[in-house]
Amino acid sequence: MSTAGRGDRGRPASPLTRPPSVVELGTLEQPDRGNPSFIRDGGMSGPVGGKLLWLFGDAISPHFGLVDNSAALGPSLPVSAAADLTRTDEQTDADGNPVPFIPMTAAEQNPPEGDRFALWAGNRIVPTADGSGDAWVFFHQLQIPWDFDSHPWWTSAGIARIHAPDARHRYPYVTRDNPVACNPTCLFTAQVDPHQFNGTAIVDDGYLYLTHAGSNPPYGRPLFATRADFSALDRLLTEGDGPGDTETAAQIKALFRYWNGGPGADPASWVDDMTQAASMVGFEEAWGGHHSISWNAYLSSYIAVYLDWDRKLKIRTAPTYVGPWSAPMELYDTASACTDNGTLNLYSGWDHPDLATANGRSIVVSYYCGNSVGSSVPAQVHLLRATFPEPHRLSKNKEK
Template identity: 25%
Template sequence: MAVSATVAAVALSAASVTPASAEGGPCGQGGSGSLGGSGSATGSIGTALPWITGAPDGGVPRLTGRTKAVEMVTGPGSPNDTIKRFNVSGTDLGIMWDNGNADGRHDVLVAFGDTVGDCGTDGDDWRSNVLLRSSDTNLADGIRIDSSPLSAPNRSKQIIRGFGIPGEYTIIPTAGVAVGGVQYVRVMSVRSWDTPGNWTTLYSVLAYSTDNGENWQLDPATVRAGIDGIDIPGIPAITPGNTKFQMSAFVDGHDGYIYEYGTPSGRHGSALLARVPGTQIRDLTAYRYWNGSTWVADLGEAVPVIESPVSELSVQWNSYLNKYVAMYTDTSNSLVIRQADRLEGPWSGTQTILSGVLVPSLYGGFMHPWTDGRYLEFVATTWDRYNVIYFRTDLDGLQMAATDQADRPDPATTGQARLLGVDHPEGDEVIDGPAPAGQ
């Protein structure tokens, strides 16, 4: 997933190498085991992520207001039939990027985090990450999945594995970008899931694929250690400060540079900004960092461009707003956006486009790379469903000056958005939703 919640957060706890056992999990109460290390699971994710409750769920929230839930991307009730086609019954994140016409195909690649399959088997067929592909250009009605890298018929394979160092627990994708037909994904190596919104990482690193996401390799030279001073066998010495680049968001500046926003593990850090010539994306010495006025080589001089708390960040240009849009989960588990004229900022105040009051346990909002204009399409996950939902937001009226620093109120608290109910896959079960505060 990312359990991501891309994933979850911050303080390193040397004692928390093994997750505590817990009731619940995406394959039902109690789970069936525990996760193994180095991206090869031997049991249920339920014992590893104690804040997940219930089995994979396909309930689509019915909302009023500018944001609507369109469909489930994965799991029960998904038109993509990911359970039968890919043995994906529960997963999260759905980090999306344009593949740059790799191998003569124009696809959107979608990377997911911790994934379960057949809940009736030992270990629930857990995988640390999987990838799906889509060439669907009609964004208004959802996203149709064409294919996935497979390890067997109808089974998506784990695409990226870690270095297998001691304590490595799971490998979670946080951002993707294509450069010259090569796919790059920044992943984080999770040592432990701690409390909700907090987890411990060993490192982040770039993985790359030259065959449209089918096969991947890690580049050890791009490792950013998750703990200053940590010794990772076989990995070059790491610059202090790399703990601030454990999770990422990529933007192709179309100026020869790839821009990378970096945040610490979890949901409580600020976002820094780096850029690198696209042809040198695997050379950490070529990265330059924004210090508030110019680009510098010293990561230690970087200053936040988006102040904390920022998590599971997604950034891209929108022609309707005529601004860059940054989307992330805030501390109330709502999805917010900010707007800016330049990637360096300044960034506007926040606008809530999907309230955690209406869609509880929400996290991981990632924009579709082909979305543009008045309607903004994106995906998000909830812990109770442990599956990815496709949403669409009307941006009319949301234009905001980058210099306007005032945060706008949550529309769920003003009556502009309400949850009417939840439509389940069978179509015969509707759960009436509560009116938001103030209703």
């Protein structure tokens, strides 16, 4: 969702002084509902063809094995406060099982022995500039060893086009025919680039912004940011000569500038050398590096939502996409909805600005609650609604 005119302007931060009220909305509908062993993580989202599109990572079930990346349509946009946000409409195969959404190339379908490829979307998609209802999805191409540790998870980042439903397609579908769709050329590659940006995409003041969660062992995941002129990016993606157009691929990559730690509103803080990228202060506590950043009109501020190491949802505010960020405030303790004696996987905490109501006073946040073998907790994407106090109280801190 574009927030043109509200972005990187260095206006005062607006930290909340009182926590929002939170209501659990339930879990997203999914195929194989009668199977307690069904596992599907993710819960990324964005607008396509007038509806919200949910995107997922791995889907695992004894009935169908592993399906890499799938998708489901959600509510029509804009939503009302009374809408049931857990309902989905999903394309499935003849047996009712989920189907892959981002198609794999022949090379990805035939990985080196002992490995598999996975295509995982970033947590937000953005509409194309032509008003067609299509969207750009920023995805990771991962080469993962089946034993998980025989080599690093080699990660690259690409861009693909999501097409809105049409006369021949009931559901949205994806094509990888632009120059940086990892077919085979990616936008950022593990072999060349220190960062593979694909997270929390937004278009603001004419720029596309993306993040990447780095790695600071043992658990730290510092966040880095990049931006590019969205109009120029959209044009090159649309008018390029397809996957083999390496010249246009280089032009696309050259559009990106990397935040070097300076004031977010200062163009000089965005440089063309990725090795000069600086991490945002205070975000190493984001569990797994999963996070979201979006503009909130009600707070007149950017908000960041994430799960911390204690697996509590936190929220911060800032005047620009890169900060300076307020101290974290607890949004929700997931223990109330995600408790089990087994080992739980809890991650993918982020907000969904397209589902916000009352001008952003009420936001919708999702998180994934997984399980161990034999766990009684279903492995599902949970939704909750957080409503900010009225009137909200804003701090007087200025950007530094």
